[in-house]
Amino acid sequence: MLQxxxxxxxxxCLTVAMVLAFVRLVRGPDLPDRVAAxxxxxALGIAALSAYTxxxxxxxxxxxxxxxxxxxxxxxxxxxxxIERGV
Amino acid sequence: MDxxxxxxxxxxxxxxxxxxxxxxxxxVRMPDVLLRISAISKASTLGVGCVxxxxxxxxxxxxxxxxxVATVVFVxxxxxxxxxxxxxxxxxxGAPLWRGMVVDEWRGACDGPTRxxxxxxxxxxxxxxxxx
Numbered sequence: 001m002l003q004x005x006x007x008x009x010x011x012x013c014l015t016v017a018m019v020l021a022f023v024r025l026v027r028g029p030d031l032p033d034r035v036a037a038x039x040x041x042x043a044l045g046i047a048a049l050s051a052y053t054x055x056x057x058x059x060x061x062x063x064x065x066x067x068x069x070x071x072x073x074x075x076x077x078x079x080x081x082x083i084e085r086g087v
Numbered sequence: 088m089d090x091x092x093x094x095x096x097x098x099x100x101x102x103x104x105x106x107x108x109x110x111x112x113x114x115v116r117m118p119d120v121l122l123r124i125s126a127i128s129k130a131s132t133l134g135v136g137c138v139x140x141x142x143x144x145x146x147x148x149x150x151x152x153x154x155x156v157a158t159v160v161f162v163x164x165x166x167x168x169x170x171x172x173x174x175x176x177x178x179x180x181g182a183p184l185w186r187g188m189v190v191d192e193w194r195g196a197c198d199g200p201t202r203x204x205x206x207x208x209x210x211x212x213x214x215x216x217x218x219x
Contacts, residue, residue, distance in 0.1 A: 005101075040127045059148060065139075069162055077172055
């Protein structure tokens with residue numbers, strides 16, 4: 001039941017959301033737009049890994065989600081600092 | 088009891104997915120970088136939190152629950168910080184702001200490059216003019 005919901009409902013919706021975020025990543029008129037799209041992609045990745053953990057029961061994917069969240073935060077903060085400094 | 092748990096899991100999963108989809112629509116549709124950051128920071132935080140709580144609720148493993156809740160706490164702590172830094176950097180870089188912006192408390196406070204506007208017509212707050 002939950003597996004079917006994840007495979008039929010959640011993961012396709014997250015895939016559509018990733019495609020939309022990629023649209024902004026490609027079209028973004030400036031660098032902050034692209035960084036925002038990357039931030040959203042990281043969040044979507046965490047959600048997809050969490051839903052996959054729920055469907056399969058492999059808890060290793062959740063560890064990957066934790067690491068993706070950490071790296072995404074550090075990447076966004078580093079990009080913001082470099083943008084503000086004017087590189 | 089199992090029925091309640093499964094029902095709550097389904098509600099959290101669907102709600103979180105809807106929030107994430109709305110965040111992605113917002114990042115494409117919004118006319119301005121600050122509005123885009125605003126849309127994705129709130130909606131994606133709530134969406135990720137809901138999906139992770141659904142995973143924590145559906146699992147019987149204590150380790151999975153602990154990691155999911157820890158990730159929720161981490162995301163709730165870090166996303167506002169990252170979004171605020173990114174928004175401030177975009178503003179000081181001189182990103183074009185939406186034409187319908189009403190309050191800009193930093194106007195003139197930072198000597199960035201000249202700023203343009205973007206987006207379509209702003210919504211009229213009081214309806215068409217010249218009525219009486």
